[in-house]
Amino acid sequence: MTLVWGGLALGAIYALVAIGYNIVYLSAKTFNFAHAQLLMLGVFVTYTCLMEWRLPWLLVIVLAAAAVAVVAAIENLVAVRPVKDVHNILVTTLGASTFLDGTVSLIWGNQPLAVSFPLGGNAIDLLGGRVYPIEPILILLVIVIVLADFWISRRFLVGLALRAMSEDPEAAQLRGVNIRAMAFGAFVAAGALAGAAAVFVGPKTFAVSTLGDSLALKGFVALAIGGFGSMPGALVGGAAVGLVEILAARYLGGEYSNPMIFVMLLTVFIIRPAGLFVHSSERTV
Template sequence: MTIIWGGLALGAVYALVAVGYNIVFISSKTFNFAQAQLMMVGTFVAHTGLVTLRLPVALVVLMATAAVMAVAAVEERLAIRPVGDPEAVLVTTLGAAVLLNGLTQLVWGGQPLTVPFFGGDQVLELLGGRVYPVEIALVVVAVALVVLFTWFSRRFVTGLALLAMAEDREAAMLRGIDVRRLAFWTFAASGALAGLLGVFVGPKTFAVATLGASLALKGFVVVAIGGFGSMPGTLVGGLVVGLVEALAARHLGSEYASISVFAVLIAILLVRPSGLFVRTRERAV
């Protein structure tokens, strides 16, 4: 059961990255490779705030949110807006990811840094397994976020505008939606979210510069399983990836953890190329 809890928490981390991917994908049909790196920057800021500066938690949360939001805003302006076609965006956001990796290594060094969890770190017994408070928090946050986003997108004008934009960008434009502005602010919001989540993710993963690549890819697997743009899909995807990784590492050995996730990815992509929760459309000329 301890393994299951660990896997669920890990899956929640991946799902959180995937939520970030999806927010950007829904708003601008682009794929932000640097999403996981944004979250990584959040973990570093959390480390600096909580460990180095010993600031109160609320302040650190604000700090991480604001800092990563600013980074995301810069990324949108420099690496996404000026680029036309979606394939070039993949290259430039990959560039942003590499750049963030390099910069964080310069600033914080290559060693893993601890990020204490504000909810404490005493082990709890739950349903016959041992679990850290932060692991429970991660699962709760992931579920809450998906519910919140779904509710927001149905209930509010901005949310509906987002959905309209995702459905048909030009039609949304003709309806008087400022598509570029909306895309910018959604991107910044996805950054703010990544920063905020850094405070939750850091205690589980540590703040380390190599975090980005692995998170980015596992987060992508989650999206591939759940389907691009599907929020409930991220929960299912995260569940699958987290459990597969934890169980494979436990029963087959740590070197099989990623290999098993890859096998799942290939299987899913071959059977349902657009994910489990998105309907395929027949191709048109």
């Protein structure tokens, strides 16, 4: 059970990344390769604010969200909006992610830095397993985010407009939705969400400059397993990746976790190419 908690908590982090990918994907049908790096940046900002400046915890959430939102806005203006060919966005956002990787290791170095959590770092017993307080909270957090998304996208105009955009941008535009502004807003909001969530991620993962690359990958696998654009899919996909990673590491050895995740990804692609929660649709001319 301890393993399951660990796997689910890791999975929650992957689901967070997948949710970030999803928000950008749903609003603009583009893929922000650098989203995991934004989350990583949030973790480092948290480290500096919380561990070096000793700021109050709630303020750190606000600061991390704001800082990452600003970086996301810059990324959007520099590396996404000016790109004419949609295919090139993969290249430019990969460039942004490399740039962020480099920046983070220049500023904070390459050593893992510990980030603390207000509820403490002592393991407790929960449902037959030993957990750190951060672990159930991460799981709870990501579930709350998915539910909130569900609620916003059905109850609020901005959510409805986003859904309309992802169905048919032209029709949404004709209905008076400013799709450029909305896409930008969604991009920045995804950044802010990543920044705020990073305060919870840091205590679990440490602040380390290779975090972005591994989260990017596993977040993508979570997304692909659940299906592009599906929030519940991201949740399930994340949990699956986290569990496979932990269990493979425990029973087969650390070097087997990535290969096993890869095998799972390939299996899903072969059996259900559109992912578990998305139905493939017919193509049109």
